[in-house]
Amino acid sequence: MVMLHGGPGLPDYLGDVAPMIADLAPVYRYDQRGTRGSPWQGRHTFSRHVDDLAELLDHWGAAKAVLIGHSYGADLASRFCLAHSDRVAAMLLMCGPFVGGWRTQDQAERHRRMSAAQRERLRVLEQMPERTQDEEVELLTLSWFTDHAEPERGWHWAEQGARQRRPVNWAMNSELGKERHADPLDEHLDELRACLPAQVELLGGACDPRPLSALVSLALRLGAPLRRIDNAGHEPWLEQPDAVREHLRRFVQGTVVP
Numbered sequence: 001m002v003m004l005h006g007g008p009g010l011p012d013y014l015g016d017v018a019p020m021i022a023d024l025a026p027v028y029r030y031d032q033r034g035t036r037g038s039p040w041q042g043r044h045t046f047s048r049h050v051d052d053l054a055e056l057l058d059h060w061g062a063a064k065a066v067l068i069g070h071s072y073g074a075d076l077a078s079r080f081c082l083a084h085s086d087r088v089a090a091m092l093l094m095c096g097p098f099v100g101g102w103r104t105q106d107q108a109e110r111h112r113r114m115s116a117a118q119r120e121r122l123r124v125l126e127q128m129p130e131r132t133q134d135e136e137v138e139l140l141t142l143s144w145f146t147d148h149a150e151p152e153r154g155w156h157w158a159e160q161g162a163r164q165r166r167p168v169n170w171a172m173n174s175e176l177g178k179e180r181h182a183d184p185l186d187e188h189l190d191e192l193r194a195c196l197p198a199q200v201e202l203l204g205g206a207c208d209p210r211p212l213s214a215l216v217s218l219a220l221r222l223g224a225p226l227r228r229i230d231n232a233g234h235e236p237w238l239e240q241p242d243a244v245r246e247h248l249r250r251f252v253q254g255t256v257v258p
Contacts, residue, residue, distance in 0.1 A: 001252065002028045002053070002062075006071025006096070008044070009173035010165045011036035014070065017237050020245040025256045028060060032076075034172045044175040046183070050080050057087060064089040066255055068248075071096045071234065072176075078185060082192055090199035090255035092248070095208060095215075095234050099186040102214040109209040113146040137162045147234035149207035157238050189221045199255045200224040203247055205232035205239075 001021065005012045011031045018027045033052050034040040053076070057065055066089050069077035074096035081088045098106075111119065125131065125139040140162035141155065148154025185192075204215040206228050219226035229236040229243050237244040 001025050001066040001068060001256070002057075004053075004067060004069040004073030004076050005029070005032065006069075006073050007032065007035070007169075007173065008072045008176045009035065009169035009171075013161065013165050016241075017068075017070075017244070017248070020237075020241075021248050021252045024249065024252045025066070028056070028062075028065075030056060034169045036167075044172045046076075046079050046176065046179055047083075049076055049176075050083050053080050054084055054087065063087065066090045066092070066252065068092045068094065069096070070094040075180070075185060078192055081195060081197075082188055085195035085197070088197050090197050090251075092201050092203060092251050094203045095205060095210070095236070097185055097218070098210050098214045099184070099189065099218055099221075100214055102211050105211045105213075106209050109211075110146045113151060113209065114142075118142055136166075136168075140165075140168070146209055149205070149231050149233045149239055153239070154233070157235070189218075193222050196222065196224070199251075201251055202226040203236070203244075204228060205234055205236040206230045207232055208234045210234065 003012075003014045003018055005014050012029050012035075014029055018029060021027060031037040033049060034044060057063075064087050067077040067080065069075070069092070071094070074093040077088075077091055077093060078097055081091060114122070122139065122142040125135055125142070128135065131139065137159070141159045144158035144161060145151065145154040148157060200222065202215050202219050202222075202224055204212050204226060206212055207230075212228065215226055227247050229240050229247070232239040232243070
């Protein structure tokens with residue numbers, strides 16, 4: 001099993017998720033190119049990140065893998081499947097990929113979850129040409145706390161993540177964002193459905209500001225089931241660890257355990 005973290009531009013943060021299923025089969029994680037333990041100064045492309053995963057599977061001696069992708073990692077898993085469907089034994093897409101016109105609803109919900117002062121402070125921080133370390137943490141905290149169902153606990157998790165998931169590779173985020181806009185996954189969904197492995201599921205938090213309806217539409221396009229985690233946001237294992245553990249273990253036991 002290979003866990004693919006999100007971002008893009010963040011280091012791996014799935015250390016709390018892997019132990020939920022590590023007794024069922026080997027779990028591999030890695031920092032994507034250009035983040036923390038994988039330094040890189042060149043241009044970032046989807047094809048380069050897809051090739052990285054293929055090379056890692058070769059290095060690990062894995063002809064096939066169960067891919068578990070979160071957020072951008074779900075996008076990466078989907079694009080890897082498009083290029084190397086013969087190497088994907090099963091695929092679980094957590095809180096992504098989001099396709100269609102979901103961003104307007106996402107932005108509106110984040111706006112609703114923030115105070116006027118928080119929105120103004122985030123705007124000021126985003127426009128700074130340079131930020132101190134403390135300002136960077138503040139920006140990320142303001143950007144991420146609305147990912148969670150409960151604002152108070154969400155602020156704690158966001159601030160913790162802002163200090164641990166560093167440094168953010170903003171160049172990688174920008175480059176892959178532009179490529180995603182130029183070559184959206186939306187245009188490859190029929191091709192993706194045709195090459196999916198037998199076992200594919202989507203998992204989403206009902207309180208994610210990114211609309212669950214976008215995952216519902218994607219599940220219908222792919223002909224795959226969507227499992228909903230109530231009272232949870234974009235990182236559902238933080239707010240509902242037991243429910244996520246149950247879903248993950250059921251999925252893995254149905255794909256890799258005889």
